[in-house]
Amino acid sequence: xxxxxxxxxxxxxxxxxxxxxxxxxxxxxxxxxxxxxxxxxxxxxxxxxxxxxxxxxxxxxxxxxxxxxxxxxxxxxxxxxxxxxxxxxxxxxxxxxxxxxxxxxxxxxxxxxxxxxxxxxxxxxxxxxxxxxxxxxxxxxxxxxxxxxxxxxxxxxxxxxxxxxxxxxxxxxxxxxxxxxxxxxxxxxxxxxxxxxxxxxxxxxxxxxxxxxxxxxxxxxxxxxxxxxxxxxxxxxxxxxxxxxxxxxxxxxxxxxxxxxxxxxxxxxxxxxxxxxxxxxxxxxxxxxxxxxxxxxxxxxxxxxxxxxxxxxxxxxxxxxxxxxxxxxxxxxxxxxxxxxxxxxxxxxxxxxxxxxxxxxxxxxxxxxxxxxxxxxxxxxxxxxxxxxxxxxxxxxxxxxxx
Ligand SMILES: [Zn+2]
Ligand SMILES: [Zn+2]
Numbered sequence: 176x177x178x179x180x181x182x183x184x185x186x187x188x189x190x191x192x193x194x195x196x197x198x199x200x201x202x203x204x205x206x207x208x209x210x211x212x213x214x215x216x217x218x219x220x221x222x223x224x225x226x227x228x229x230x231x232x233x234x235x236x237x238x239x240x241x242x243x244x245x246x247x248x249x250x251x252x253x254x255x256x257x258x259x260x261x262x263x264x265x266x267x268x269x270x271x272x273x274x275x276x277x278x279x280x281x282x283x284x285x286x287x288x289x290x291x292x293x294x295x296x297x298x299x300x301x302x303x304x305x306x307x308x309x310x311x312x313x314x315x316x317x318x319x320x321x322x323x324x325x326x327x328x329x330x331x332x333x334x335x336x337x338x339x340x341x342x343x344x345x346x347x348x349x350x351x352x353x354x355x356x357x358x359x360x361x362x363x364x365x366x367x368x369x370x371x372x373x374x375x376x377x378x379x380x381x382x383x384x385x386x387x388x389x390x391x392x393x394x395x396x397x398x399x400x401x402x403x404x405x406x407x408x409x410x411x412x413x414x415x416x417x418x419x420x421x422x423x424x425x426x427x428x429x430x431x432x433x434x435x436x437x438x439x440x441x442x443x444x445x446x447x448x449x450x451x452x453x454x455x456x457x458x459x460x461x462x463x464x465x466x467x468x469x470x471x472x473x474x475x476x477x478x479x480x481x482x483x484x485x486x487x488x489x490x491x492x493x494x495x496x497x498x499x500x501x502x503x504x505x506x507x508x509x510x511x512x513x514x515x516x517x518x519x520x521x522x523x524x525x526x527x528x529x530x531x532x533x534x535x536x537x538x539x540x541x542x543x544x545x546x547x548x549x550x551x552x553x554x555x556x557x558x559x560x561x562x563x564x565x566x567x568x569x570x571x572x573x574x575x576x577x578x
Contacts, residue, residue: 179432183387188432192320194342195428197420201346202230202310206238208342209283209308214242216265216281218296220251223288223312227349231287231310242281243267250460250578253294254327261299280305283341289313289357290464294324297337308342313353314361314420316464317439319343320427325448332452332461334535339431343424351416356463356574358408361419363469363514365401367443368394368426369501370475374441376494378538387438390429394438397422397429402504405512442478442539446531447471450518453527462517466570470516473509473565474528476502477557478540491543506565513567515574521558528554 178189194208209215215235219228224246235241245264251257266279284307286296293309300307309319318324324337372391379386401422407415429438436444447467454461461467480502483495518524529550532541544550570577 177428179389181387181389183389184385185387188387188390190320190428190431191339192341192343192428192431194344195320195424196343197345197347197417197424199347201344202227202234202349205231205310205344206234206240208344209235209240209285210238212283212306213240214267214281215240215283215285216242216267217244217285217287218247218261218292219244219287220247220292221249223292226352227310227312227346228287231285235285247292251288251291251295252327252460253291253298253324255329257291257295258298258326261295262302265299265303265305283307285310287312289315290318293318293340294326294337297324297340298326298335300338301336306341307338308344309340311343311345311420312349313357314345314350314416314423315353315357316361316364317423317426317430319345319424320431321436322431322434323436327455330456330458332448332455345420345424347413347417347420350420351411351413354577355409356466356570356577358411358416358419359469359512359514360463360465361423362401362405362408362465362512363463363467363472364465365398365419365422365426366405366505366508367441367447367468367472367475368398368439369498369505370443370472370479371437371439371441373479373494373498374537374539375437377491377540377543380490380494381543382538384538387433390433390438394426394429397425399501402508405508437537441537442475442531442541443468443471445471445534445537445539445541446474446527449531449534450523450527452534453523453530462570466515466517469514470518470561471527471531472505473561474524474557475540476505477560477564478528478544478553480560481553481556482540482544509565509567513573515568515570515572516561516566517570519562519566519569521555524558524561525551525554528557
């Protein structure tokens, strides 16, 4: 359990995670870390099995801890198909069925992968009441320590409560070898946190919503660390990979401390997740989460900049002002990083902003503008500013071979 005393009204934060191991050769420690379990069911996909799964399997087997392994075909989406497969294969068939046996279930589920596999295994863990852990294979999002999982249910994306990982194992050598689009996705997921915390502050001031200064500060520090690290990702500088990996884990931990994703998800996520849903509705595989969030972040920043210029609401102006230096830094970063965008069609962009307002029950600047009857005007202005200032090509143009 990880605990932290706090000055906020909760007074104390804790999460059931027992170990977070982030180091150069973290995989070597896996048998020690998981030594309390003896029927570990390992789940990977075809890609993650190659980059880490095979090694983990060998190490657990040698230590006598492994029950069996499931390798899902790619792309393994967090949907009923993947969850069903994991569930169906969670128990290992015995040659002779022993009617007196306690259970054929494993005593632990170990996901080897990133976003989708983590979310899939978390859901199965939660439903079966079996602890789970994650061996991360890419610093591509901040959900390793999260409390909820956004899962595809038919043509809908629904956020479900899920288990929190007991163990998070991040081998920096594995992370450093991750494909560049996944590294960019991790950066995109983190850059949005300035907007998320600003939205949270707005709701604290306007609605009296619970706010934790300490958690907000931790997220902002992790964000600054990741933004700095983003410059070194393409060259895979070890310090950059470490900083990005640690920042994403810390952000996830803050979500778990808070008990909701409020510190890590605001306007930028609600817009991005709406675009993801629009893809699902059209029958397409959604784009990388962090790439969409990166685009949503620049959209939100443009909305805030316009509001800062035009508003007579002193409280609002003051709050936005605090974040303008951070927004400037992100704009500079974008000129180097050239984070690719996926939504370039005006109508789709604006639709995402408008529908994003109610993506979940969370007060953000989108609701503030809607109440003023100005949301559509702001969405259109944000699109124009984005395309002029921050757009450097589409994801497909930049990574034509990405599947
Ligand atoms: Zn607190
Ligand atoms: Zn995210």
